Amino acid sequence: MLRPLPTLAELLERASVVSLPLHTRFRGVDAREALILRGPEGATEFSPFVEYSDEEAAAWLAAAIDFGWVAPPEPLRDRIPVNATLPAVAVDAVAGVLDRYPGCRTIKIKVAERGQSLDDDIARVRAAREHLGTDGRIRLDANGGWNVDEAEHAIHALAEFDLEYVEQPCASVDDLWEIRQRVKYMGIPVAADESVRKVDDPLEVARRGAADVLVIKAQPLGGIRSALDIVERAGLPVVVSSALDTSIGIAMGAHLAACIPELEYDCGLATAALLAADVTAEPLLPVDGSIPVVRPALDESLVQQSLASDERDVWWRERLERVYRVLEGWSESTGRHAAPSEAATATATATATAE
Numbered sequence: 001m002l003r004p005l006p007t008l009a010e011l012l013e014r015a016s017v018v019s020l021p022l023h024t025r026f027r028g029v030d031a032r033e034a035l036i037l038r039g040p041e042g043a044t045e046f047s048p049f050v051e052y053s054d055e056e057a058a059a060w061l062a063a064a065i066d067f068g069w070v071a072p073p074e075p076l077r078d079r080i081p082v083n084a085t086l087p088a089v090a091v092d093a094v095a096g097v098l099d100r101y102p103g104c105r106t107i108k109i110k111v112a113e114r115g116q117s118l119d120d121d122i123a124r125v126r127a128a129r130e131h132l133g134t135d136g137r138i139r140l141d142a143n144g145g146w147n148v149d150e151a152e153h154a155i156h157a158l159a160e161f162d163l164e165y166v167e168q169p170c171a172s173v174d175d176l177w178e179i180r181q182r183v184k185y186m187g188i189p190v191a192a193d194e195s196v197r198k199v200d201d202p203l204e205v206a207r208r209g210a211a212d213v214l215v216i217k218a219q220p221l222g223g224i225r226s227a228l229d230i231v232e233r234a235g236l237p238v239v240v241s242s243a244l245d246t247s248i249g250i251a252m253g254a255h256l257a258a259c260i261p262e263l264e265y266d267c268g269l270a271t272a273a274l275l276a277a278d279v280t281a282e283p284l285l286p287v288d289g290s291i292p293v294v295r296p297a298l299d300e301s302l303v304q305q306s307l308a309s310d311e312r313d314v315w316w317r318e319r320l321e322r323v324y325r326v327l328e329g330w331s332e333s334t335g336r337h338a339a340p341s342e343a344a345t346a347t348a349t350a351t352a353t354a355e
């Protein structure tokens with residue numbers, strides 16, 4: 001795995017910046033921007049959220065390079081069962097969104113959205129449960145939006161809808177630990193996402209017993225091998241999830257999920273269904289509740305149709321260049337470029353701010 005980075009010129013030469021419109025507003029955006037790279041192993045994606053720092057984005061670049069320039073490990077399965085992802089939409093939009101996820105027996109529902117109330121969450125979760133029926137599973141994702149008391153109150157109010165788990169109810173690892181203790185007796189597990197993705201040490205939450213389940217994303221964890229290493233060391237069940245990537249980034253996640261020995265939970269990799277455009281003619285959309293473990297080829301005419309504005313193209317290329325320099329620094333200090341846990345510790349650069 002110790003191999004030189006492709007040169008910056010090699011990356012930039014093979015880059016396209018796209019902006020894909022969303023069917024439904026998500027994380028406060030109406031379009032997802034991504035920088036697509038063409039590597040010897042196939043297309044790959046660099047798409048840290050625009051507000052992320054260069055230091056934080058370095059793991060995402062390590063992941064992009066790993067997927068495009070190094071063959072992925074041998075998959076253990078050829079399809080990945082996935083959940084529907086329901087953004088914090090109004091009740092009357094719930095059925096329309098869920099119909100985009102054919103066959104999905106699990107729904108992940110965003111709650112605790114800024115500007116909304118617990119009543120909004122209850123109404124959305126109720127509508128989703130009615131749409132799904134009693135057999136399907138419902139998990140919630142608060143993105144750290146509650147304090148411990150608010151989380152306890154909300155989980156009590158939402159428990160009647162039969163919850164599979166609650167993802168990142170509170171922002172800090174301390175608060176996750178506390179809420180996990182408080183709801184343990186209810187049999188509702190707590191999952192950690194930002195507490196794995198946005199911290200210097202992705203294993204801290206597992207070591208401290210602050211979560212029952214880890215949400216694992218390939219790009220922020222430095223790529224497939226680095227994420228597999230974290231999964232192995234954490235010793236907790238995991239849910240591989242997307243970062244609202246294009247189908248290229250989803251393919252990276254699907255390959256990661258395909259390498260995990262035990263997948264007890266449906267994975268959050270159906271989010272191509274939220275995009276109104278994609279960069280491949282074979283988008284990784286759910287069919288019968290799962291997506292295939294494949295590397296879709298870029299469709300160059302679709303890429304052309306979704307190219308970002310010149311201004312955004314320049315912004316992403318400059319970002320790529322700065323982040324590349326950060327990654328070079330990691331390689332010099334650690335002798336490798338694909339292990340954010342070690343590299344971040346070495347350079348003490350990762351941030352722990354809430355999403």
Ligand SMILES: O=C(O)CCC(=O)c1ccccc1C(=O)O
Nearest residue numbers: 085108193241242243244268271
């Ligand atoms: O897990 C899923 O169902 C889809 C992915 C998802 O929710 C997500 C996508 C982009 C950024 C953050 C998140 C998140 O899990 O918080």
Ligand SMILES: [Mg+2]
Nearest residue numbers: 141143167193
């Ligand atoms: Mg989450």
